[in-house]
Amino acid sequence: MTHSTDAELLQAAKDLLGQHIVMPGFRARIVETEAYGPADPGCHAYRGVTPRTQVMFDKPGLAYTYFTYGNHWMFCVTCLKPGTAGAILIRAAVPIEGHEEMRKRRPKAKKDQDLLNGPGKLCAALQINQSHYALDLTQSNGTLWLETGERPRKIRTGTRIGLAQGKGDLLPWRFWSAEDEPHVSRPLTNP
DNA sequence: AGTGTGATTATCT
DNA sequence: GATAATCACACTT
Secondary structure (H helix, E strand, O other), X not given: OOHHHHHHHHHHXXXXXXXXXXXXXXXXXXXXXXXXXXXXXXXXXXXXXXXXXHHHHOOOOEEEEEEEXXXXXXXXXXXXXXXXXXXXEEEEEEEEEOHHHHHHHOOOOOOHHHOOOOHHHHHHHHOOOHHHOOOEOOOOOOOOEEEOOOOOOOEEEEOOOOOOOOHHHOOOOEEEEHHHHHHOOOOOOOO
């Protein structure tokens, strides 16, 4: 509801573009993110603290992982001050290291650009799951963390994908790197 | 290239 | 008991 909080949230989403997701044997550059904030009906934390959402009320830089649609894990990064729920969904990345193992985990991917071009695909290829919940991503912890990368030259924005709640707002809270569009999830434009 | 639908389970009402 | 921040596949154009 407060403008400064929204600005902080959206800045966090843009700042994650270009950062590297690092795991032993794996490295990928983030090219697509989506913001979820307080006072946001599309955010899981909108209705308050639950066992699943509690990490979003903790400090910035933690992993919020959850399982959905009976099939898929999602990977988010918390981004607002303690007590204020906010998280950025990591929707797509470019593989840098670990292609071979990623392909084994995603045998249906036809090309390298299909390995990580969606939030569920990304978690499948990197095997991100409940074991990473609330992990501190701001330091090299030997498991899963983030490192500074190359900031994209141009950032494009759009409305969020796949929501049941909060899509009426048509918030332009989806961000991606213009020069990496082949690696971004579809659809690129969302009516 | 676009539309529609089934899969399958943790989470919350 | 209903729902879901998705994916893959089967269609149609």
